[in-house]
Amino acid sequence: MRYLVLDVENSVTHHEYTNRNGDIKKHIDMGPYGPKNYLVSVGFQWVGDEEGSYFCIKHNEQQPTLSARESIQFALDQCDVLIGHNLKHDLKWLHECGFTYDGPTHCTQIAEFVLLRGRKASLKLKSLAEKYKVSDKKIDLTEGYLADGVGFEAMPWDIVEEYGRGDVNTTTELYIAQRDTIDEDDNKGLWPTVRMMNAFMYAIIEMEKNGISVDFDELGKIKADYIKEHAQLQRELTEMAQAVIGDTPVRLTSNDFLSELLFSRKVTDKNKWKEVFGIRKDHRGKDLPRTRMKNKPFNVALQRNSTVTKRTVVEACPICDGAGTLPKFKKDGSPYKKFPKCTRCLGETVVYTPTHKVAGFKLKPTDVNDLAAHGFATNTDKLERLLHNAKDEARLFIEKYARYNAVSSYISTFVEGIERYTGGDGILHTSLNQTIASTGRLSSSGPNLHNQPRGNTFPVRRAFVSRFDGGKMLKADYGQLEFRGAGYLSGCTIVRGDIDNGVDVHSYTRDTINAYDNEPDITRQDAKSDTFKPLYGGMSGSPRQVNYYKSFLAKYSGVTAWHEKLKTEALTTKRVVLPSGREYAFPGAQRLQGGYVKGTTQIVNWPVQGFATGDLVPLGVLSVYRKMKARTDLKSVMMITVHDDLEIDVYPGEEEEVTKIITEGLLDLNAMCMEFYNLDFKYPLEVEVSIGPNLLDQDTIATEHN
């Protein structure tokens, strides 16, 4: 067997843009799909050799290496396993530059990610070299250049070559050390996951390459509508706010301001505030439980640590007389060129004098959970809960404000995100990252296409259209995949029975919750989060929610028993092992005083999320990828996967063929699990296919079962 370690360097493009505040922001395009980027150099080394080869492809000073292309392709043709650190990047470049390789791979970043078993640690080559104590001889002169915006194409060639050869060398030694580590008895069960993720990498490269086609005319219209709505809301909200605060300037985009406006109180000392109410986060950035306080002490603490905000009247600063500056003279009596800011108005030229009238909407927080580090929480869910005690004007303001916040997000994050990352070819090549999420599912960035508002309500989806004249956008979703995955993993017969009988678990959730009391009815969509909460170890909520969670655990007793089994496994082995071979480490698992197992929510959540969307979906997508590759006559292309779906840009006339391929591929999990995990995975699955002219207007055309 011949093992080839390879690494490419490429030019990058710096994209600068101005946001709506006038701030200049930038991002760097490292990929091969921008028309400006090009391949600078390629280095490779055979495992077992002392030294490798290095080739110049295109560099400002250095002549391209003679016969570089032939030598590189020859090596690729000879190799049995291609190795690299973040090999997806190198393969994308090789493919775009006309090289061919589609054989087995070993990405050291993927392998290390699997070995980490869900723990977070740096996956940079440098960090791994330290961890495995392999030589990292290269003197890293490139960082300084890169920081100054000098790319590999413009650095002195001897630095590029030294760095490149060093990288290949380090990766070679890392590969050997890492392979030996995975071969150890304690780790060898991870090989199937490593191999699966390497195989799946090809499907990801295909999707990143194909990307999604954007209709800029349509996007422009949608943006214009949003901007109009945003401006209107801003006017109305400003007016409403101004009416209750006097002359104080309105700053709608500031959470500090909103907190003070809604609750009519200003925090005296933010650090003290956090301390008193126990507003802290753990190392992962998650909220820790806050100080438990009964009503009375809570209100006393509120009063002690904040002051009531008063309406103001504006007047010219009495100290500087409205100049904003105070005259200052040198020793010789001549004036300074620039006078310092006025100490009273701080250069604002005006001062706001409090009146005796309370400012703002005078909302009352119910408990510590309505607070935030800066003052009072102003997010939509919390505010919604306070709505029923609020006066009409406050309620109207809050409702408008929620929409204002949402529209701001739609414009900045979604519309402008799409605009700035879409290249000149009109295609959005978002990144699908394999080594980020602890559970093993993908993440998406540049921009994130995994968090677009769902379904048929978000007009921005209308701007995602087929790249083919008369083409269609097709989407296939697994139905209730995580619920089914939990059913499989737990072996719960009640879950299985419900699936076999076509019981819709979310409707069951909705009906159970609605039947409990006279609170307003929830919809099936609302009920989804309630279905999943107990599945993932959640138990807190309103009385009717808690009632449902209890009944869920009682009904699906197999799931409840499985939760106990997982906790025992985590306690005794500090690990949880999935049928695929994927593992999660819980080094801190221990039983606390009250019997609660530390980390329970992750112990019961990760296996469900990871098995469904990290182990199964990739196999389904990979199967579709293979089927599409095998059909060289088809022109349709895979675009993206969003956790439990797969989206394809369909060439006119290929609708039926693609529907068949996508359903057969996604339902092909028994054979795929056998191939990759040596697992006889038999469980009823459902795939629903929809199609339309864009990603907004979609009609369901098929529902298939295995």
Added chain:
DNA sequence: CCGTCTACGTA
């Protein structure tokens, strides 16, 4: 300038 906090959205 950079990290923290808040808020938005998804499966």
Added chain:
DNA sequence: CGTACGTAGACGGA
């Protein structure tokens, strides 16, 4: 004691 993500803007301390 639902979990897993990415992005943007405001703010405050270096």
